[in-house]
Amino acid sequence: MHKKTIRDIDVRGKRVLVRAPLNVPIENGKVMDSFRLESLLPTLRYLLIHKAKPILISHHSDETNSLSPVAPVLAKLLDISVEFIPDCIGEAVNQTAKNLQSDHILLLENLRFHAEEKANDLAFAKQLASLAEVYVDDDFTTMHREHASIVGIPKFLPAVAGLQVEKEIKSLRAAIDNPKRPLVVIIGGAKLETKIEFLQAFLQTAQTIAIGGIMANTFLADRHFGAHTMGNSVYEKNVADKIVAIVDEAKARNVKLIVPDQDVAVGEGPEAKVRREIMLNEIQANDMILDLGPKSIDQIKTALIGAGTIIWNGPLGLTENEHFRAGSLSLAHAIADSEATSLVGGGDTAAFIHQAGMDHAFDLASTGGGATLEFLSGHNLPGIDALQDK
Numbered sequence: 001m002h003k004k005t006i007r008d009i010d011v012r013g014k015r016v017l018v019r020a021p022l023n024v025p026i027e028n029g030k031v032m033d034s035f036r037l038e039s040l041l042p043t044l045r046y047l048l049i050h051k052a053k054p055i056l057i058s059h060h061s062d063e064t065n066s067l068s069p070v071a072p073v074l075a076k077l078l079d080i081s082v083e084f085i086p087d088c089i090g091e092a093v094n095q096t097a098k099n100l101q102s103d104h105i106l107l108l109e110n111l112r113f114h115a116e117e118k119a120n121d122l123a124f125a126k127q128l129a130s131l132a133e134v135y136v137d138d139d140f141t142t143m144h145r146e147h148a149s150i151v152g153i154p155k156f157l158p159a160v161a162g163l164q165v166e167k168e169i170k171s172l173r174a175a176i177d178n179p180k181r182p183l184v185v186i187i188g189g190a191k192l193e194t195k196i197e198f199l200q201a202f203l204q205t206a207q208t209i210a211i212g213g214i215m216a217n218t219f220l221a222d223r224h225f226g227a228h229t230m231g232n233s234v235y236e237k238n239v240a241d242k243i244v245a246i247v248d249e250a251k252a253r254n255v256k257l258i259v260p261d262q263d264v265a266v267g268e269g270p271e272a273k274v275r276r277e278i279m280l281n282e283i284q285a286n287d288m289i290l291d292l293g294p295k296s297i298d299q300i301k302t303a304l305i306g307a308g309t310i311i312w313n314g315p316l317g318l319t320e321n322e323h324f325r326a327g328s329l330s331l332a333h334a335i336a337d338s339e340a341t342s343l344v345g346g347g348d349t350a351a352f353i354h355q356a357g358m359d360h361a362f363d364l365a366s367t368g369g370g371a372t373l374e375f376l377s378g379h380n381l382p383g384i385d386a387l388q389d390k
């Protein structure tokens with residue numbers, strides 16, 4: 001890890017601006033999933049033990065959504081008072097930050113209430129920076145964004161990584177540069193387009209790549225994988241060129257490409273209450289593939305035997321619907337039970353394993369969605385670049 005972390009600077013007694021992963025699902029004023037909040041706890045505990053005064057800043061993707069519901073959840077997780085202010089700049093914020101006591105946390109409002117955040121406005125970044133003496137970025141989920149709170153503030157304050165960010169960088173870096181082999185990568189999710197760079201990156205380094213989710217439908221509908229009838233299933237058309245390129249690259253690199261083609265779980269639509277498991281060649285016009293069947297799951301699980309490293313990104317089925325989680329759950333257990341170094345990531349996958357109570361079963365449950373994909377695809381992330389080198 002070539003970037004400084006909170007362990008490398010003196011935070012004792014200081015006001016510390018913490019870029020936090022508070023972009024969490026909020027419905028009717030209630031936090032629906034606390035996985036990202038829990039990832040922040042080691043950094044907050046470290047700061048509190050060192051009598052630092054954390055001031056939390058974050059965005060919410062819904063630019064009208066208040067972060068106020070996060071305060072009571074964090075307060076409960078840490079058993080400490082968390083004060084929320086309904087803005088992130090201005091006189092009230094300045095005064096409260098100035099008077100902040102140790103053993104208290106201050107939480108500021110959704111940064112995206114101000115257009116200057118996404119515009120990476122330096123005056124806005126400077127105002128935020130003036131609240132504290134040190135900046136800690138513990139939000140891996142936004143490392144791919146060039147926004148004021150991520151790349152602007154480090155121009156005005158000593159900027160270091162938090163403990164979750166450190167863990168993510170170290171684990172993901174090792175999986176890219178020096179994975180224990182064989183390296184098995186399982187890619188699920190919806191769109192080939194959003195995963196293509198990731199796939200291409202691992203076609204260079206993995207020994208096996210397995211495809212699941214809607215992406216598997218896209219492959220199975222292609223002539224290289226049997227031109228199967230898909231019924232009413234969702235899949236991408238006009239991607240034959242991309243699939244040929246992937247197949248050719250896999251052959252050239254001797255990468256085993258697995259597209260499970262045994263049984264599937266179908267329903268009448270995304271809201272289906274009934275799961276039917278049938279063979280791929282039994283699909284009828286009204287059937288929608290919403291998960292893999294047990295024989296298809298076994299095709300992926302077999303590939304995990306003897307793996308040195310397993311990377312899983314993207315659910316295998318429609319995990320939002322309880323009837324179509326079995327494939328992803330079975331895979332999660334198989335990965336957790338294996339001896340391999342295991343990295344599980346992507347917004348939906350992380351939320352799913354958290355809900356299944358399994359995030360501690362893996363070496364890394366990455367908090368990031370797009371950031372994790374970009375990092376694993378080989379991109380430099382501006383948020384990481386902005387931090388101080390060791």
Ligand code: 3PG
Nearest residue numbers: 023061141142145369370
């Ligand atoms: C995420 O959830 O992937 C990050 O928090 C980034 O959110 P954004 O896509 O709204 O920038």
